[in-house]
Each structure stands twice: as C-alpha cells, then as structure tokens.
Amino acid sequence: MIQFPPISRAEALLAEDMLRRKMSQAFRIEFMFFAGQKSEFILWLQECTPAVQGVSWAIWTEWYYTIATPLLSIANRIHINRGSDSVVDSDTLMRITSHHSRDSALNYLSDYGAKLFTFRDLIHVTTxxxxxxxxxxxxxxxxxxxxxxxxxxxxxxxxxxxxxxxxxxxxxxxxxxxxxxxxxxxxxxxxxxxxxxxxxxxxxxxxxxxxxxxxxxxxxxxxxxxxxxxxxxxxxx
Missing domain, CATH: 1.10.10.60 (Homeodomain-like)
Structure with missing residues (x-):
C-alpha cells in the first residue's frame, strides 16, 4: 500500500475540491467507455489517487459511489453482470467496506473498468x-x-x-x-x-x-x- 504523509487542512480542502470536480465529470465514464478510451479512463482514475487519501470518510464514500454507479450501469447494459458466470463482481463493487483500504478500492475500480473495456472489445459493443x-x-x-x-x-x-x-x-x-x-x-x-x-x-x-x-x-x-x-x-x- 502506498503511504501518504499527513496533510494540512488547506491541502484537505484542495483534495475535496478536486474530488468534487471529478464527481461532476462522472458522466465522462460512459463517454470514455463507448469511445473505447481505456487508457484515458485509467489515467482519469489515477489522477484521484493522492486526493482520496486526504478527504473525510463521507467525501470519500460519496466519491467512490459516484464512480462505481456508472460502472455498474455499463455492466448491466452490456449484459456482463448476469448470473454465476459474471465476468465482474458487482456485489464487491457496490460495497465499499469490501475493500481493506482506499488504495485497494481504487485498484478495484480500475480493474473493474478495465474488464468492461476488454468485454467491450470482445463483443464490439458499437461502432x-x-x-x-x-x-x-x-x-x-x-x-x-x-x-x-x-x-x-x-x-x-x-x-x-x-x-x-x-x-x-x-x-x-x-x-x-x-x-x-x-x-x-x-x-x-x-x-x-x-x-x-x-x-x-x-x-x-x-x-x-x-x-x-x-x-x-x-x-x-x-x-x-x-x-x-x-x-x-x-x-x-
């Protein structure tokens, strides 16, 4: 796990502001998926890594579910999330307490998204x-x-x-x-x-x-x- 040093109140406010800007851009997740922009999606998430360490549990939880929800929506739409043979584990996705740290939660979001992109390429979701x-x-x-x-x-x-x-x-x-x-x-x-x-x-x-x-x-x-x-x-x- 990456260890981040303690941050000041000012830094915490900047981190919260950054995450709120990301939340306002959550619609871009679908944009990136339908456009096949896997690397852009991964980078977009990675930009949040330092910020998520410096915000309160309430802001962190709000941010997590703001990102997880469109991922779940995409999984449902392309029928990747059906039955015991599902390619992804959406129960874990929608249960933040399944992750032992914020780092592991971020990694899970990234891996989940990557699987969606891989499945998209296999089934050729759209032109x-x-x-x-x-x-x-x-x-x-x-x-x-x-x-x-x-x-x-x-x-x-x-x-x-x-x-x-x-x-x-x-x-x-x-x-x-x-x-x-x-x-x-x-x-x-x-x-x-x-x-x-x-x-x-x-x-x-x-x-x-x-x-x-x-x-x-x-x-x-x-x-x-x-x-x-x-x-x-x-x-x-």
Whole structure:
C-alpha cells in the first residue's frame, strides 16, 4: 500500500475540491467507455489517487459511489453482470467496506473498468461513429439538464430523425433515452439538495422544471420522497 504523509487542512480542502470536480465529470465514464478510451479512463482514475487519501470518510464514500454507479450501469447494459458466470463482481463493487483500504478500492475500480473495456472489445459493443454520437449526447445532456431535452430537441442537436435516434440509443445502451434523462435529473437533484443554500424552486429550474410543484411530484414519483424529505434525510445523517 502506498503511504501518504499527513496533510494540512488547506491541502484537505484542495483534495475535496478536486474530488468534487471529478464527481461532476462522472458522466465522462460512459463517454470514455463507448469511445473505447481505456487508457484515458485509467489515467482519469489515477489522477484521484493522492486526493482520496486526504478527504473525510463521507467525501470519500460519496466519491467512490459516484464512480462505481456508472460502472455498474455499463455492466448491466452490456449484459456482463448476469448470473454465476459474471465476468465482474458487482456485489464487491457496490460495497465499499469490501475493500481493506482506499488504495485497494481504487485498484478495484480500475480493474473493474478495465474488464468492461476488454468485454467491450470482445463483443464490439458499437461502432466508433455510434459511440461518438452517444458520448456527445450524454455530454450535452449533462450540461443542459435545465433546458428542453425532449426527443425532438435532442434529435435536432445530433441532426437525426427522432425515431431513429430513439432506436439507436436503445440498441447501443440497452436503455430508453428518456429514462436516461430522468435518471440524470434525479441524480443531479439529489446532489443539489445536499446544498442547503439552494431553494427547492432554484433546484427545480436547474434540472429543467419551470414549476416547483411539478418538480416535487416528479421527484417523489422517482424517489418515494419529496425534495424536502430527501434533504432532511441526507443532512441529518
């Protein structure tokens, strides 16, 4: 195990800031996967190695699951995670306490991701052209959750027929495009609700809802809790 010297409070704050920037870029994991950028993915993780040693358990845990979740999502989509003959061990992936140190957890994330890339190459998940389109679409969605993300709007962005885009997305990712957008809006809403300085109506606007009551109904339908119930839960634990 690599031993890191104790760090100052200022260094700890810098480490936390760095990891939060990485968390905001988690959508790039799918981008790198569909584009076949294995070496870029490994390097992206390695850049976090010094920082994870200097943050609190809460920040470390948040960062770990922010990275692990899209990896699990990819595994499910390409059917690598099914049955007793599964190529990857997702139970260990989604249980941070399975790792005896932060170093071993980082190594596990790296190895898990590498196996996904290897499997991708074996089954030829998609063409480079399709991968680039899906990655570009995901990048646009991540940057524009506040905007109109209807199928017709997205089809205009990538210059494709809406019906064709819907079928292509489903064939490449094994997921409905509108379900993906819903999931991303829920994830962004949860992250924003952790910031007690933001009002619910502000968060609603940031994830594409002009009506706060409609946002509340949407959030409760997807999570089983209202935004305020979720905020109280996470801020009190």
């Amino acid at each position: 480079d052209k399709d991968a680039e389109l899906i990655a570009r679409l995901h990048s646009y969605i991540a940057s524009n959750l506040h905007a109109d993300l209807s199928l017709s709007s997205l089809a205009d962005i990538v210059r494709l027929n809406g019906s064709y885009l819907s079928r292509l997305y489903k064939s490449v990712t094994n997921q409905c495009l509108m379900h993906y957008i819903t999931d991303e809006r829920v994830k962004r809403s949860r992250a924003l609700l952790r910031d007690n300085r933001l009002k619910v109506h502000e968060i609603a606007g940031k994830v594409g809802f002009l009506s706060p009551p409609y946002f509340t109904r949407f959030f409760k339908k997807e999570t089983g809790m209202t935004p305020m119930e979720y905020r109280e839960l996470v801020l009190n634990h």
